Amino acid sequence: MVKPKIICVTGGKGGTGKTMVAVNLATMFKNRGYKVLLIDGDVENPNTYLLLNGKLKNKTEVPYFLPKILEDKCNKCGFCAENCATHALLYIKDSIPILISTVCSGCKLCYKICPTNAIEADLKVIGWIYTSSAFDIDLFIGELKPSEARSAAVVKTLMKTLEKDIITDQNKYDIVILDTAPGAHCDVEELINQADLVIPVTEPTRFGKLDLLRIIELINLLNKEYRVIVNRSSLLGYKEKFLLDLEEKGIEVLGDIPLDEDIVSSYCQGIPLMESSRNSDKNGMGYKSFNEIFEKLMEWGEFSK
């Protein structure tokens, strides 16, 4: 099966410009004639579609397992509660276990081990998946239901949706760009793990560096190739020292993006800076640096149509 090349844009720290980079990389691939899918895996705050002036469409539910105890079949042995890792089943001698649904991890262990098959698979909705498109880029967007904790499960459903698409049409996409949440949690891990190339986006601040080193630790644990983009590189004039620091640590840099008003206005308009139909300043710092980054990216990865 031909697999599209998967690039994961991540970064540890929030607000470094992950989504802005992901959207513009997707746009540049599209400009060169690649078939591009952008997956928004920042399921707690999905917003790629806003930067693309798109709309959330084709809403589907993300179901999740919850045990349902059949009272007439339960022999009140307590075996399920004894083995529940998150203690979501409350058991008092000789009585039917009580489900504390908020702490249930959905692992199905109780369902599988019940000696009298008294546990049925019930479902709850933990989030939604949307599919959409804008500027000839296909979009998959995941959204976690407020108060739910299983963001990785929503992210997994996004990747399964991609898998199904590829099974029906191997050539549907040449490039898939994943946009992750900040942090180095399991939802981010899930996406990095699916990627061929990882691009952490950072900024030249103390927070930026700290969180970058954390996400690199995760990327290394997952044995993935990565190169860093330093966004807002003209900030405070610390760029040189920051880049030197990364070099000393052996961290490879794909490029940097200085502060540029044209980027800010593209953000506000909901039209990517690199979108060919937009009247972007071709000599602008942002435009030029994105083009340089793209050239380096093309050298780094092997991308076929």
Next chain:
Amino acid sequence: MIKIAIPTCGNGGLNEIMNNRFGRCDTFTLVTIENNQISEVESVINRARDETGGVGIQAAQIIGNHNANEVIVDFLGPNAAFSLKALNIKIYHTPGGELTVKELIDLRLNKKLQLITSANVGAHQGMGRSR
């Protein structure tokens, strides 16, 4: 007959000070009341206290398995409150201060304690609290 569970420090017992954490207390002191008088005192180690999560649920399970039908607490999290309610265990709130089990039982018998029906702190508030 009523059986009152109180989260306690150390080994528990009538002269022990109440522990302000429910799920992460050291022991539960269980006091049985018959004819408005203490008839039995029992200490149970809280095996749930060092677990990473779900301690409120397990602590409720421990006192439920010891047939407690009332509990006196200070801080109570959402999972613990839900579990105690599911087990029909009445929840009383301490007026505060470093009170012993004996003092709290006297307050309870003199009807000086307030009933509560829901959590008064968020999840995981018991983690890392001093006492």
